[in-house]
Amino acid sequence: MRLRLDLSYDGTDFSGWATQPGLRTVQGTLEAALATVLRVPAAPLTVAGRTDAGVHARGQVAHLDVDPDAVVAAAGRSADPPLDALVRRLGGIAPPDLRVRRVVEAPEGFDARFSALWRRYAYRIADAPDVVDPLVRGHVLAWPRRLDVDAMDEASTGLLGLQDFAAFCKQREGATTVRTLLELSWRRTSAGAVEARVVADAFCHHMVRALVGCLVAVGEGRREVTWPAQVLGSRTRDSGVTVVHAHGLTLEEVGYPDDQQLATRASVARARREALHG
Amino acid sequence: MRLRLDLSYDGTDFSGWATQPGLRTVQGTLEAALATVLRVPAAPLTVAGRTDAGVHARGQVAHLDVDPDAVVAAAGRSADPPLDALVRRLGGIAPPDLRVRRVVEAPEGFDARFSALWRRYAYRIADAPDVVDPLVRGHVLAWPRRLDVDAMDEASTGLLGLQDFAAFCKQREGATTVRTLLELSWRRTSAGAVEARVVADAFCHHMVRALVGCLVAVGEGRREVTWPAQVLGSRTRDSGVTVVHAHGLTLEEVGYPDDQQLATRASVARARREALHG
Numbered sequence: 001m002r003l004r005l006d007l008s009y010d011g012t013d014f015s016g017w018a019t020q021p022g023l024r025t026v027q028g029t030l031e032a033a034l035a036t037v038l039r040v041p042a043a044p045l046t047v048a049g050r051t052d053a054g055v056h057a058r059g060q061v062a063h064l065d066v067d068p069d070a071v072v073a074a075a076g077r078s079a080d081p082p083l084d085a086l087v088r089r090l091g092g093i094a095p096p097d098l099r100v101r102r103v104v105e106a107p108e109g110f111d112a113r114f115s116a117l118w119r120r121y122a123y124r125i126a127d128a129p130d131v132v133d134p135l136v137r138g139h140v141l142a143w144p145r146r147l148d149v150d151a152m153d154e155a156s157t158g159l160l161g162l163q164d165f166a167a168f169c170k171q172r173e174g175a176t177t178v179r180t181l182l183e184l185s186w187r188r189t190s191a192g193a194v195e196a197r198v199v200a201d202a203f204c205h206h207m208v209r210a211l212v213g214c215l216v217a218v219g220e221g222r223r224e225v226t227w228p229a230q231v232l233g234s235r236t237r238d239s240g241v242t243v244v245h246a247h248g249l250t251l252e253e254v255g256y257p258d259d260q261q262l263a264t265r266a267s268v269a270r271a272r273r274e275a276l277h278g
Numbered sequence: 279m280r281l282r283l284d285l286s287y288d289g290t291d292f293s294g295w296a297t298q299p300g301l302r303t304v305q306g307t308l309e310a311a312l313a314t315v316l317r318v319p320a321a322p323l324t325v326a327g328r329t330d331a332g333v334h335a336r337g338q339v340a341h342l343d344v345d346p347d348a349v350v351a352a353a354g355r356s357a358d359p360p361l362d363a364l365v366r367r368l369g370g371i372a373p374p375d376l377r378v379r380r381v382v383e384a385p386e387g388f389d390a391r392f393s394a395l396w397r398r399y400a401y402r403i404a405d406a407p408d409v410v411d412p413l414v415r416g417h418v419l420a421w422p423r424r425l426d427v428d429a430m431d432e433a434s435t436g437l438l439g440l441q442d443f444a445a446f447c448k449q450r451e452g453a454t455t456v457r458t459l460l461e462l463s464w465r466r467t468s469a470g471a472v473e474a475r476v477v478a479d480a481f482c483h484h485m486v487r488a489l490v491g492c493l494v495a496v497g498e499g500r501r502e503v504t505w506p507a508q509v510l511g512s513r514t515r516d517s518g519v520t521v522v523h524a525h526g527l528t529l530e531e532v533g534y535p536d537d538q539q540l541a542t543r544a545s546v547a548r549a550r551r552e553a554l555h556g
Contacts, residue, residue: 010412056413087407096415101408129365130379134288135334135528137374139413250413 001068002106007060010097016053037089038070048254054246059253063112109263120253123196123212131192141248147219155218156184158229166235169204213242279346280384285338288375294331315367316348326390326532332524337531341390387541398531401474401490409470419526425497433496434462436507444513447482491520
């Protein structure tokens with residue numbers, strides 16, 4: 001039986017998603033909570049987006065394969081449906097900065113990582129003292145200078161589509177940096193903050209934060225609106241591009257196809273990944 | 279010269295607004311920051327809403343009387359207008375959970391407390407695991423049972439207007455509990471949380487949190503929709519009314535009249551307050 005878990009976390013006090021010895025990670029914390037509640041020796045999770053240290057998530061998705069009997073046993077004598085009871089138990093045992101919002105039985109062929117069609121991130125910036133809100137300071141970056149949102153939005157259009165994002169990626173041996181950037185748009189929220197909406201089939205390491213850092217230079221007027229597309233075209237890291245702080249970044253949503261198309265999507269994505277990585 | 283300060287704070291680590299010996303308070307922290315920046319021995323503030331321990335503010339307003347020369351001296355050699363420079367200096371010295379959003383010269387007759395026409399608070403509740411968002415857990419109360427927002431909204435209408443709120447107030451010797459409740463409405467936010475909007479000319483101690491606690495009993499179906507109005511009519515504290523946690527409460531906005539009417543408003547409010555308190 002495969003379970004789909006929908007998660008939110010405040011990344012502030014986690015050393016990212018992936019388990020690392022001796023560090024507090026989202027994966028390590030959640031797998032331990034699941035093993036306790038399900039009374040199993042280990043509960044290995046597969047995740048849609050491996051977030052870095054300090055990055056938050058509101059719409060993270062993971063999957064876990066379990067023995068159905070363990071789920072029924074974990075629910076105990078609760079009057080709720082077993083998976084709802086599991087959510088409540090996890091709510092009681094997981095720390096307040098990590099919430100399991102929902103657990104459902106995954107449809108046939110579902111894979112949290114390989115079935116995903118796209119990942120959507122938000123990056124939030126408060127660019128003036130009168131919009132810095134201490135209540136959300138953990139996930140909104142305070143920036144000391146005003147940003148021109150229209151210029152950033154215009155510059156973003158030059159980055160869309162199927163591209164080699166090597167200029168914005170931390171290189172890994174043998175890994176492709178080709179991605180499809182489906183959306184990169186900027187707006188001012190009702191609270192006056194600046195918000196980027198960034199959607200791609202997948203992201204390489206540091207990609208959103210490097211894209212935002214590049215566009216902030218345009219928003220400050222330090223660079224021309226055409227500069228980000230030039231950096232992209234160069235396919236090499238540019239020393240003028242700053243990787244902005246992790247804490248302004250939140251994984252908001254992961255998109256999956258209809259249930260009927262899940263298995264097909266996963267096998268296509270897996271084959272493509274294998275082909276690209278050699 | 280009178281300055282109007284617009285403030286936001288995360289109330290989590292403050293023992294409320296008002297200075298108390300040995301405790302970290304918003305007033306104590308801000309007055310110390312102002313005294314440092316303005317290089318004066320003391321900077322006594324008058325505030326619109328004296329929030330309790332743990333209560334947050336996004337739209338708190340205070341005033342301070344200062345020597346104009348101190349403001350110019352504090353700005354130093356900054357190219358910004360002196361009051362903008364003051365905001366920047368305060369931003370550098372105040373802790374991250376307390377932000378001065380704006381400082382302006384107050385119009386003639388302005389008094390942060392007595393000129394105020396109304397105070398608006400929000401109370402936020404996440405009433406199911408799938409709406410609990412760890413990124414905003416500091417200012418949204420997690421509640422273990424689903425709430426009927428329509429029932430709470432309907433019950434709230436019976437509390438509006440000029441009333442004696444003794445049933446919802448922590449009594450203080452000689453203090454009136456008569457207030458005008460201008461708005462008390464409930465809605466579900468786009469994020470799925472429950473939010474109360476509460477506006478009154480002024481509030482007595484614990485009033486919003488007792489009103490919310492009373493209405494939550496209706497939202498859970500433990501009490502009839504007519505019960506809150508009955509409690510109000512009794513004019514005595516009811517043991518069935520729980521004062522909900524402080525951390526779901528945020529002072530969002532303080533309303534003032536047009537500049538021309540400020541002085542009149544302040545003298546009327548002061549005279550009324552004196553008459554009511556004997």
